Amino acid sequence: MKTIGRISFRTNRLHQALLSWYVLLWIVLAIAPVDRKDWLLENLLAFAFVGVLAATYRMFPLSDASYVLITVFMSLHAIGAHYTYAQVPLGFWLKALLDLSRNHFDRIVHFAFGLLLAYPIREVLLRRAGVRGAWSYVLAVLAVMACSDFFEILESWVAQIVSPELGAAYLGTQGDVWDAQKDSTAASAGGVLGMLLTAAIRTSLPPRLKAAIP
Amino acid sequence: MLTTSSSSIRVEFNRNRLLQALFGWYVLFWTAMAIWPLDRPTWLLLNLLPVLFVAGLVLTSRHFPLSDMSYILITVFLTLHAIGSHYTYAKVPFGFWLQQMLDLQRNDFDRIVHFGFGFLMVYPLREVLMRAARVQGFWAYCLALNVVLAAAGLWEVIESWTARLVRPELGASFLGSQGDIWDAQKDIAAAFYGALLCIAMVVIARHVLEDESEDTANESELEAALGD
Numbered sequence: 079m080k081t082i083g084r085i086s087f088r089t090n091r092l093h094q095a096l097l098s099w100y101v102l103l104w105i106v107l108a109i110a111p112v113d114r115k116d117w118l119l120e121n122l123l124a125f126a127f128v129g130v131l132a133a134t135y136r137m138f139p140l141s142d143a144s145y146v147l148i149t150v151f152m153s154l155h156a157i158g159a160h161y162t163y164a165q166v167p168l169g170f171w172l173k174a175l176l177d178l179s180r181n182h183f184d185r186i187v188h189f190a191f192g193l194l195l196a197y198p199i200r201e202v203l204l205r206r207a208g209v210r211g212a213w214s215y216v217l218a219v220l221a222v223m224a225c226s227d228f229f230e231i232l233e234s235w236v237a238q239i240v241s242p243e244l245g246a247a248y249l250g251t252q253g254d255v256w257d258a259q260k261d262s263t264a265a266s267a268g269g270v271l272g273m274l275l276t277a278a279i280r281t282s283l284p285p286r287l288k289a290a291i292p
Numbered sequence: 293m294l295t296t297s298s299s300s301i302r303v304e305f306n307r308n309r310l311l312q313a314l315f316g317w318y319v320l321f322w323t324a325m326a327i328w329p330l331d332r333p334t335w336l337l338l339n340l341l342p343v344l345f346v347a348g349l350v351l352t353s354r355h356f357p358l359s360d361m362s363y364i365l366i367t368v369f370l371t372l373h374a375i376g377s378h379y380t381y382a383k384v385p386f387g388f389w390l391q392q393m394l395d396l397q398r399n400d401f402d403r404i405v406h407f408g409f410g411f412l413m414v415y416p417l418r419e420v421l422m423r424a425a426r427v428q429g430f431w432a433y434c435l436a437l438n439v440v441l442a443a444a445g446l447w448e449v450i451e452s453w454t455a456r457l458v459r460p461e462l463g464a465s466f467l468g469s470q471g472d473i474w475d476a477q478k479d480i481a482a483a484f485y486g487a488l489l490c491i492a493m494v495v496i497a498r499h500v501l502e503d504e505s506e507d508t509a510n511e512s513e514l515e516a517a518l519g520d
Contacts, residue, residue: 207431217425217435224438227445227480234477258476259452262445 087135092142096149103153107160119236120159123229124152138206144198151194154187163187188261192222192268197276215273222269223262230258295359297419302357310360314367318346321371325378337454338377342370356424362416369412372405381405406479410440410486415494433491437484444483448476 087093111117131148140148158166161183169183200218203209209217280288294310295302305311329335349358349366358366376384379401387401418436421427427435 203431203435207427207435209425209427209431209435213425217438220442221435221438223445224441227441228484230445231477231481231484234474234481238474255473256452256456259449263449266446266449 093145096145100149100152100156104156107156111160111162112165113162116162117159120155120163123232124155124159128152140198140201144201147194147197151187151190154190158183158187185260185264188226188264189268191226192219192265192270193272194268195225196222196269196272200273200276215277219266219269219273222272223266226262226265230262234258294361296361297359297415297422299359302359304357305353308360311363314363318367318370318374322374325374329378329380330383331380334380335377338373338381342373342377346370358416358419362419365412365415369405369408372408376401376405403478403482406444406482407486409444410483410488411490412486413443414440414487414490418494433495437487437491440483440487441480444480448479452476 108117161167163169163184164181166181166183169181169186172178172183173181196218199221200214203217203221204214207217303311305315326335326339375386379385381387381402382399384399384401387399387404390396390401391399414436417439418432421435421439422432425435
C-alpha cells in the first residue's frame, strides 16, 4: 500500500496484464452467457465499478496489491454472471462432492467479496479518510458489510421492480428464505479474515517496511 | 447549554440535569414495560442487546462521554425499542392503528423502529467516529452511514440465527417478518433512509448555523461549538 513510486499505465506491466486478462475473460464470457438478460443485470454494477476505477486511475491510483485483488474478484463475478451463478460448473461439482443442497458458487463469491475487497477499501480509508491504526481494519470490515447489505437491497429492488419473473434467477436465492442473511454473513466472514491476514502480514514485516506500508 | 457532537466540552453526569432526566426516564419506562410484556421469552430475547448497550453506555460515560444530543437520540431509540419489545413488535397498538388508517397489509411498527435506528443512531455513531477514529467532514457522514448499514445487516443476521437455533418455535414472532420474504431487505433499507434523512438534516442545520455566525461577533465560539 505504499503511496510512493507509482508508475504510469503505459510502463506498468502488471496493470497492463491485469486489464488485458480481465477484458479477455470478460469478452469470452460475454459471447454466449447462459441467460443474456440475467448476465446484463449482473454486469450493470460491474460496468459502473470498472468505470470508476478507470476514471480514478490517474488521480488516485490504488496499490498493485489492491488492483490484483480487485481483478480476482471481478474475474469470479464474470464467471458467475456467465452462468447466472446458480449454474456454475464448479458449484455443481462442489455440491456433488460435499453433498450440498444447492450450488454454492454465489456464496463463495460473497465470501470472496469480503476477503478480496476489504484490503482496497482499507487502502482508500487510510489514504483518503485519514483513518489510522486499528480503526482502519474495523471500518474496512464494516464497509464491506455495508456494501454487501446495500447489494442485497439493490437485489430486492431489481427483483421486485425491474422484472419479477427474472428476479428469482438474478436473486439466486435458490429457494432459501435465509439466503440474504447467509450471503451477508459470508461477506462479513470474508472481510474479517481478509483484515486478520492483512494485520498478520503487516505484523511480520520488518520495521523498515512497516513504516513504508501503513 | 446543549452539547452537540462537535462541542469541545462535555458536562459530567453528576452536574448534568438533562442526562439525569434521560436516564431516570428510561429506567422508569423500561421497568414499566418489563412488568407485563405480551410474551416474556420474546421480550427477553429483544432486551439482551439493549441491556448490554446501556451497560456499555454507563461504563464509557466517564472516560468517553457523548454529547447531550447523542444521548437524547439514543434515549428516544431505546424508548421506541422498549415499546416494541413489550408488544413483540407485531402487536404494537400504534402499528395496528396505522394499519387501519393507511390500509396497510401488516403492522409496520417494526419498520418504523428500523427507520428510527438509522435516523437516531447515525448521529451518535458519527460522533464516535469523529472523536475516537478522528474522521472528519464527508468521511464522518459516509462512514457513519456505513456503520448503520452494517449494524442493520448484522441485526438481521442475528435474527436469522436466533430464529433457527435458539428458539425455533419463537422464530416467526421474533423475526417479525409477518410473512414477507423481502422483510430483511426492507428493514435494512428503512435504516438506510433514516440515516440519510438525519445526515441531510445535520448538513442543512450546520449550513444555516454557519450563515448566522457570519453576523455575530463571537464567531469563534460558534465555530468551536460546531467543529470545522
